[in-house]
Amino acid sequence: MNLHDFPRTCLGFFPTPVVELARLSKLLGGPKIFMKRDDLTGLAMGGNKTRKLEYLLGDALSQGCDAIITAGAAQSNHCRQTAAAAAKLGMECHLLLGGEAPERPSGNLLLDQIFGCHIHWTGEHRKGEDIPEIFEELLAAQKRPYIVPYGGSNEFGALAFAEAAHELEAQAKGRNFSHIVFASSSGGTQAGLMLGRKMLGKTYQVVGINIDKEEAGELPFNRQILSLANRAARLVGLEQEFSARELILNSDYLGGGYAVIGDLENEAIAMTARTEGVLLDPVYTGRAMGGLIQMIRSGEISRDARVLFWHTGGTPSLFAYANGLDLAWHTGEKLPPTAR
Numbered sequence: 196m197n198l199h200d201f202p203r204t205c206l207g208f209f210p211t212p213v214v215e216l217a218r219l220s221k222l223l224g225g226p227k228i229f230m231k232r233d234d235l236t237g238l239a240m241g242g243n244k245t246r247k248l249e250y251l252l253g254d255a256l257s258q259g260c261d262a263i264i265t266a267g268a269a270q271s272n273h274c275r276q277t278a279a280a281a282a283k284l285g286m287e288c289h290l291l292l293g294g295e296a297p298e299r300p301s302g303n304l305l306l307d308q309i310f311g312c313h314i315h316w317t318g319e320h321r322k323g324e325d326i327p328e329i330f331e332e333l334l335a336a337q338k339r340p341y342i343v344p345y346g347g348s349n350e351f352g353a354l355a356f357a358e359a360a361h362e363l364e365a366q367a368k369g370r371n372f373s374h375i376v377f378a379s380s381s382g383g384t385q386a387g388l389m390l391g392r393k394m395l396g397k398t399y400q401v402v403g404i405n406i407d408k409e410e411a412g413e414l415p416f417n418r419q420i421l422s423l424a425n426r427a428a429r430l431v432g433l434e435q436e437f438s439a440r441e442l443i444l445n446s447d448y449l450g451g452g453y454a455v456i457g458d459l460e461n462e463a464i465a466m467t468a469r470t471e472g473v474l475l476d477p478v479y480t481g482r483a484m485g486g487l488i489q490m491i492r493s494g495e496i497s498r499d500a501r502v503l504f505w506h507t508g509g510t511p512s513l514f515a516y517a518n519g520l521d522l523a524w525h526t527g528e529k530l531p532p533t534a535r
């Protein structure tokens with residue numbers, strides 16, 4: 196099947212802009228850097244999940260479903276975009292969030308509540324563990340529930356990013372990108388970009404920056420991403436399997452672990468804000484940009500490269516993590532004089 200033959204619903208504004216980050220590039224003495232602004236997908240403060248949800252909820256609607264269930268962390272950007280999409284489509288939305296309810300909601304969680312979704316706190320349970328129970332309850336209430344996978348990452352979510360690679364190609368205007376760099380977590384973005392690259396016959400490197408450690412007993416991330424890419428490839432009738440060699444998942448920048456903000460993230464957020472007026476988030480895009488900055492400094496990405504940084508969103512979580520930011524970076528004290 197062709198990418199356009201799958202059910203899809205319209206949730207965002209596409210294409211998202213591609214801009215050049217000339218001042219950041221100059222500050223680093225580095226290669227040309229471009230940015231794909233998926234923080235501007237337009238749904239409820241934007242982000243990469245909007246693309247996936249167009250395919251996932253398109254599938255849900257085509258099956259006649261009227262309620263959505265998904266799971267994530269308390270500050271999940273995926274859950275926030277799902278809550279907004281469900282509101283727009285008039286569907287009931289159930290979010291299963293890890294941990295306990297905080298005294299005062301902020302960031303993504305505040306927005307989840309504004310969108311009127313049902314929040315179920317899952318305490319110590321593993322992500323998604325309580326989904327079957329909610330599913331059964333909704334069935335018993337004569338609803339037709341649809342489960343959106345963690346991070347929106349199944350083969351339909353990946354298709355959205357194969358489509359996004361085509362969108363980028365139409366905007367590239369002969370700029371020959373050498374690397375596409377982005378934050379990778381549940382893997383749909385990376386699997387989709389790998390598929391799009393193959394469909395288009397491009398040679399750029401698709402470089403995912405891993406932002407989270409693997410949990411014991413989980414399938415390793417690289418195996419999950421390859422499996423996703425292969426399943427999505429079969430949907431569009433691509434015969435070749437992806438090999439492990441085609442997958443670049445960089446785990447050098449995990450720092451203190453998921454959502455632990457260190458110098459890497461603080462510096463990347465401060466430098467990008469001060470040179471380009473663009474906001475990154477501390478959990479995903481700040482870590483990925485920090486990784487890119489290190490790869491440029493170390494020469495792993497050379498000065499004659501042409502890098503596209505895919506901004507995957509996450510901006511609302513800046514407010515929720517405000518107390519974790521080291522203000523000395525953001526007031527400029529820790530930045531090099533050229534960046535203040």
Ligand SMILES: *Cc1c(COP(=O)(O)O)cnc(C)c1O
Binds near residue numbers: 242346379
């Ligand atoms: C979900 C998310 C990612 C990771 O995308 P995956 O497809 O889950 O790998 C990156 N950045 C932000 C801001 C996200 O919300």
